[in-house]
Amino acid sequence: MYDLILRRARLPDDTLTDIAVSEGKIAAIGTLCGAAKQERVLAEGVYLSAGWIDAHVHCYARSPIYHDEPDRLGVDAGVTTVVDAGSTGADDIDDFWRRTRQATTRVQALLNIARSGMATQHELADLTQIDAPAALAALRRHAGFAVGLKARMSGSVVGENGITPLYLARSLQQAAGGLPLMVHIGNAPPDLDEIADLLEAGDILTHCYHGKPNRILTAAGALRESVRRALARGVLLDVGHGSASFSFTVARAAIACGILPHTISSDIYCRNRLHGPVYTLAHVMSTFLSLGMTLVQVIACVTERAAAALRLSDRGVLIPGAQADFTLFSLRRQPLPLRDAEGLTLTGDRHLIPLAALIAGRCYLTEEGRNSDVFV
Ligand SMILES: [Zn+2]
Incomplete structure (x- = not known):
C-alpha cells in the first residue's frame, strides 16, 4: 500500500506515467496497479517534473x-x-x-x-x-x-x-x-x-x-x-x-x-x-x-x-528512492513580455505556469494552482 499515487502525470517529453510515493520518497513509476491511501489524477494539460x-x-x-x-x-x-x-x-x-x-x-x-x-x-x-x-x-x-x-x-x-x-x-x-x-x-x-x-x-x-x-x-x-x-x-x-x-x-x-x-x-x-x-x-x-x-x-x-x-544526489530525478519532490506546471501559449538586465525587451510565446510544489509528497499549491484545476 503506497501513501500516494499520482496518475496520468504528463512528463516534459509528453509521455504519461503514474508515480507512487511512500514515506516521502518515490516508491515506483510506470503503469501502476497497486493501491494507495490517496490517489490524485492530474488534470489534462498539467505537466509533472522532478521538483x-x-x-x-x-x-x-x-x-x-x-x-x-x-x-x-x-x-x-x-x-x-x-x-x-x-x-x-x-x-x-x-x-x-x-x-x-x-x-x-x-x-x-x-x-x-x-x-x-x-x-x-x-x-x-x-x-x-x-x-x-x-x-x-x-x-x-x-x-x-x-x-x-x-x-x-x-x-x-x-x-x-x-x-x-x-x-x-x-x-x-x-x-x-x-x-x-x-x-x-x-x-x-x-x-x-x-x-x-x-x-x-x-x-x-x-x-x-x-x-x-x-x-x-x-x-x-x-x-x-x-x-x-x-x-x-x-x-x-x-x-x-x-x-x-x-x-x-x-x-x-x-x-x-x-x-x-x-x-x-x-x-x-x-x-x-x-x-x-x-x-x-x-x-x-x-x-x-x-x-x-x-x-x-x-x-x-x-x-x-x-x-x-550541486551534488544533491537524492533530488532532480524521477527514480525510486529519490525524494518525492515534484513540480506541477502548465505551459500557456500567449505573448509574454520579457526584459533583460540591459533593458532590452522581447515578446516570448510560451509561459511556464507553476501550479504546485510537492515536497516529500506533500502538495503546496501556488496561487495559480489554487485558481485552476490541477487535479481531476
Ligand atoms: Zn547572486
Whole structure:
C-alpha cells in the first residue's frame, strides 16, 4: 500500500506515467496497479517534473541588500529546492541555517569564501575576510546544508585584489574535500580569461550570459577561447539572471553556437522578484523557451542538471528512492513580455505556469494552482 499515487502525470517529453510515493520518497513509476491511501489524477494539460531546483538565489532575510524569505521564491513559485549563493559566510551562516528551519522549501547554501558573506558589496576587497579555518569549521558544522562555496570575482567585489581570491577559493575548496565552487563573473578586473583559465571540471560559472564587456563573447561575437577550453574541461555554465547579469544578445548568440546553459537559475531576491526583471524561476525558464530551447532541455536545467552540479544526489530525478519532490506546471501559449538586465525587451510565446510544489509528497499549491484545476 503506497501513501500516494499520482496518475496520468504528463512528463516534459509528453509521455504519461503514474508515480507512487511512500514515506516521502518515490516508491515506483510506470503503469501502476497497486493501491494507495490517496490517489490524485492530474488534470489534462498539467505537466509533472522532478521538483525544480533554483541553483542561485538570495534568501537570507537579514542580508542588508539581497534578502528574501525562502518560501516566497520557493514553494510559492513551484520551486522545491533553493540554493542560496553566498549571501552568508562563516560569520552568519549559523543564523541563516536557523531561519531556514521554518521554511517549507528545501534550502541549501553555498558558503561565501568571505566570512562576512554579502553584508557588504565588496567582500573580497579585504583578503583577511577569507578566513580558511573559520570557513572550514562552518562547512563542517553545516554539512548537508552548505553544499559548496561561492566566490564573487568581479571588480566591485575584489577591489585591488584581482585574481587572488580565486586562488584562495581553490585552496579552501580542496581543503574542504572538493565541494562545488560557484564563481560569479561581471566587470573586470579580473579579466574573464584569467578566471576561466583557473576553472576546473565541476566548477560553476554563474552570470554566464551577462552583457558587460568582460563577457563570454569576444567583441566580434565569437565565444572566447578561454571559455571554450574551460567548457571542454567540464566547467558548467549557470544563468544567474538577476537584475544586472543577463543579456538577450549574449544568450541568443551563445545558444546559436551551441553554448547552452547547464543550469538555469534566477539570482532572485525580494526586489527583482517584486519589480522584475526576474519575478520567478519560471519566468527565467520561459525566457529560454523563447530563445529556442525545448521544454525537455529547460526542465533538465532545473532538475537533473542542477542536482548533479550541486551534488544533491537524492533530488532532480524521477527514480525510486529519490525524494518525492515534484513540480506541477502548465505551459500557456500567449505573448509574454520579457526584459533583460540591459533593458532590452522581447515578446516570448510560451509561459511556464507553476501550479504546485510537492515536497516529500506533500502538495503546496501556488496561487495559480489554487485558481485552476490541477487535479481531476
Ligand atoms: Zn547572486
